[in-house]
Amino acid sequence: MDRIERMISSYLDHLAVERGLSANTVAGYRRDLRRYAEYLGDEGIDEPAMITPAVITGFAASLAEGVPEPDHDRNAGDQKPAQEQKTTQDQKPTQDQKPMWRHPPLVQSSSARALAAVRGVHKFAAEEAITADNPAARITPPKPPRRLPKALPLDAVQALLAAPGTETPAALRDTALLELLYGTGGRISEIVGLDVDELSGLLTDPDEVGGLRVIGKGNKERFVPLGRYAKKAVADYLVRGRPELARRGRGAPALLLNARGGRLSRQGAWLILQQTAERAKINSDISPHTLRHSFATHLLDGGADVRVVQELLGHASVTTTQIYTLVTVDHLREVYLTSHPRAR
Incomplete structure (x- = not known):
């Protein structure tokens, strides 16, 4: 196991043991950091000291652009004529027809999550003196667009x-x-x-x-x-x-x-x-989380205090819960516009 893999493994142990994150959350970090380790290997980087802010920025770009399969980087002269590449709708793909992506492009929210994992491992490495500095300290993850939770009527x-x-x-x-x-x-x-x-x-x-x-x-x-x-x-x-x-x-x-x-x-x-x-x-x-969103939204519609809903949902910060208030404000506005005789 090289030093980069040891650094990542120590960080994942820290998340599971010291921070007590769930197995599902740790598995998500592991997937993102495995992709990061692969990227570093492709760039010929095998020591944490070789990682610079520019390297991390390049990884962030690869998340949005995706990583194609090596076979798709072949020169055009090595490829078969277009007529030979065509298959009918009934033909099954041959073994030579590999998927286009080794890692497909990620949406903005997934890219932000992966970059957060990278920032976390470098911060941990610096605090534990595994590395001399933190090359990700000034890397800012893309801010995902705010999405209102979906609630059922x-x-x-x-x-x-x-x-x-x-x-x-x-x-x-x-x-x-x-x-x-x-x-x-x-x-x-x-x-x-x-x-x-x-x-x-x-x-x-x-x-x-x-x-x-x-x-x-x-x-x-x-x-x-x-x-x-x-x-x-x-x-x-x-x-x-x-x-x-x-x-x-x-x-x-x-x-x-x-x-x-x-x-x-x-x-x-x-x-x-x-x-x-x-x-x-x-x-x-609809998903199981849809019912969780509906639970919170219907409580707020019924007059519940946002901090009470925060406790019921188990949110660490009331800021997370306050997104539901945007849903209820929209609902109140709609009711007002359709019900009040002088609203329009």
């Missing part, structure tokens, strides 16, 4: 929550999953990570709003509500759905189980949401 949420039904163990599980996502505003990883023991004592009185503690980003624990609808959906699933699913597995402690009796994965939950949205005739793009 309340009637669409209600149609979505009613779509799974309660006829089968899987339907009961799907209803519990969706009620938990919308009823708590939890991240998908937090919801599928719940164990049965974490809900003990919360389901005895279905009419009383209980509380649930979840572990969020950075291993931070927070309290989230568990309202009447979510409690009923979970209680029904535990009585009539989970036992049947659990019989197919090996005694997983997970609350939400897949068809084989193991813990439901994030990908499995995403697929359930997509299929349920189709049944509910929701045509807009």
